[in-house]
Amino acid sequence: MTLTARRPKSHGALEASLDDAAQRPAVRYEARHITKAFGGALALSDVSVAFEPGEIHTLCGENGAGKSTLLKVMAGIHQPDDGEIVLGGETLHALTPRSAQLRGIYLVPQEPTLMANLSALENLFVGILPRGRLRFTVDWKQMERSAGEFFSQVGLEIDPREPASTLSIAQQQLLECARALAHRCNIIFFDEPTSPLTAREADVLFAVMRQLRERQFTLGFISHRLDEVLEISDRITVLRDSRLVTEMTAAGASRDAIVSAMVGHDIAQRQRPHREISTQPTVLELRGLSHPPEFSDVSFTVGRGEVVGLAGLVGSGRTEIAEAIFGLRPSQGTVLLDGKPFAHRSPHRSVVAGLIYLPEDRGHNGVFANVQLTRNITAAVIPKLQRAGPLLLPAEEREMAERAAERTRVVAPSLEAPMSSLSGGNQQRAMFSRWLLAQPRVAIFDEPTRGVDVGAKEDIYKIIDEISASGIAVLMISSELEELVFVCDRVIAIYEGRPVAEVVGDEITLERLGTLIVGEQAK
């Protein structure tokens, strides 16, 4: 199917794009039975979604449900393992970001990917810089003439010569939209564009989206904020655990319907084991911990042997709170360990004081990928290793690492194997053994089951259970609500950097947490 007639004498794609008559015809864009796995972890399983022109089609789902992956597959960033992508009846093969753009498909990513040191103008036309008469020169005048039109279409009032780095996040996103228009794209996906925006900034973006809808663009959208989803969407598709759960029109959608589809209460067969609610002496206490705008006025306690969960959306400030406790970022307010204020925190001082933090991003912040398993396990206790005079004793160290690895059931070819040769689940088990060696009193686990397979998940729950049974106070962050329901004695819901509710014992249910984390004060 011919999308545009190429004019014989053209100064590249740009000139055609300025011609309104050359706008691409409205087109339907479909994913059919898409399956995609990353290193064994399934991200999409047999998902079919059709994006219609003149519609804003929103994807909903918890973190890791597969929303972003679907859009990335459709924008050519990931190749699907199975299934096909169909543009107006034509199946597209081996889509790349560039070939997707040439066909009018553009993904506005979660974090704008502008070239910070280039001007807004250059960012707008990157890849399709208009050429001057000599073909190898850039026609700056032409660029400046045409830029204004694209900027005004998205309501962007900036000096096009300023470097992109001087723009606010909201402006950068609008610039991404303008770039899509400049590239003559009429299928535009927005991957959680509003999460870094204020409500007012989001409204500007929505106005642009509505305008594009008027012009029969095909629009895809991802958001965790249900009120804005209901406000702007024409159609809503809910994904859960890499599968499509349901598709509804805006007319038939309600907050409750979306939430229950997202958390899938009908699927959660695992029973929450009943635990006695017992009051144990407080080990960790936060008093008014604040670091605006990330989080403010956070106060709670964690008792001996207790597992307290932090529920919230990505970006709600949970990780930031944990990092502040551990001393990775500054904050006001007080942290008390065993009732005594713990000031001037740093990772080193925290570890010495018996406070440990298992980071969310294992690859960057946890493992030493090329280093042998033994040294990965003993990394946090180097000063405590057995030694003769100043010299460490390798045999003793190895034995210590082996015992720790056994305790968390690490499966590895050998203790000398580099960490990178282990599966995600075993790397995570090794991280647990590292931190158990440090003999903590307080353990913070940030997304402890991220990127591990199902079997390892169960094992990690067991490990956390054993840890808390041994009297360690556990603070656990997870985006999988089911996991919090299953593991925690108490859950604190965080919304936009503030604790909004505390749920105890058998009151911890998927529905309750699901509504709390999107800022709904249910009941």
Next chain:
Amino acid sequence: MTAVSQSLGRAPARPGTRAPRSSALRRFVRRRELLLVIITVAVFLITDAVNSGFGTGGYISFMLADAMPLAILAVGQTIVCLVRGIDLSVAGVLGMVAVSTGFLAQDHGASVWLMLPLALGMGIGLGVINGLFVVFARIPPIIVTLGTLIVYQGVQELICASRAVETLPPMYAKLGNDNFLPDIPYMLVPGVLVTVVVALILWRTAWGRSLYAVGSNAEAAFRAGIRVKWVLISAYTVCGMLAGLGGLAFLVHYDSADSQSGLSTSINLSSIAAALIGGTLLTGGKGGVVGSFIAALFLEVTIQAVIVLGVPQVWDQAAVGTLLLAAILVNRYQASGRSLSQALAGPLRSRWQPGHGGAQ
């Protein structure tokens, strides 16, 4: 679940989790020190076969002594490379120490033993400056040490003030060029001692372990409770200290020093070359000082061979550079689990390949 003890030595069954395949060639290349020794001996024997003067005792002991200033610098450079840094100022430290101690010896007849703590102390001071800038000013090490190199060289010229160190007490030349056993020069003692001690420290002490951890993943090391700033500063400090010792070694070996000492020779870049050829990665966390020491000998033998074989001396630099590039390619081959051709083509592909993105 299988415990680690039960599965030790057994490769896991699941594909994708197996260790990189190990060919005989790869295993051999892994033992970089052995490989270097063999190549060095081969270069030596071939050159000797062509020019029989090369294998005489005098030449061997000269080369051993001649390589030591570089070897000592390379050991320090290796420590900095292990924490993912680089120190371009070692030649500046060497020169500054050589002329300072040289003038004291020339003008006041100070003994080598008195100069030793001075050389080490100056090196420590100059190294600390590098470390503080890298850690607290957060300037990339290559820029910091380029800056301090120029400053240190300026100070070196200032100290010289158009004079030069030419007449030293006889003890200096003796230590710098004589043998204490047949064919074994005095100079070999500090070189070997430094290498062995540092190797032991890297392998068996908490500080050594921290160096590798920081170089391998500084953020993970920080989060594991390792005091990364202190480790970085100490790495530059020890490197500076060894550069100071190298300066004294330079002085005794050449029995002279002037405003161009360290600058006119290629010792600065050669120290980095030796570290890399010795198997240390500029990306940190991998390598060791024994390889660097042997690599320093290897470079010395190669350069002398080039001279003996009648190639004009201007080709020295080109030889070092070629060896360096070859070593980097071998390093990459060794680090990757891939075939040689894939490893060489690696940088051309991967990053920009569509569908290569990792996370969801």
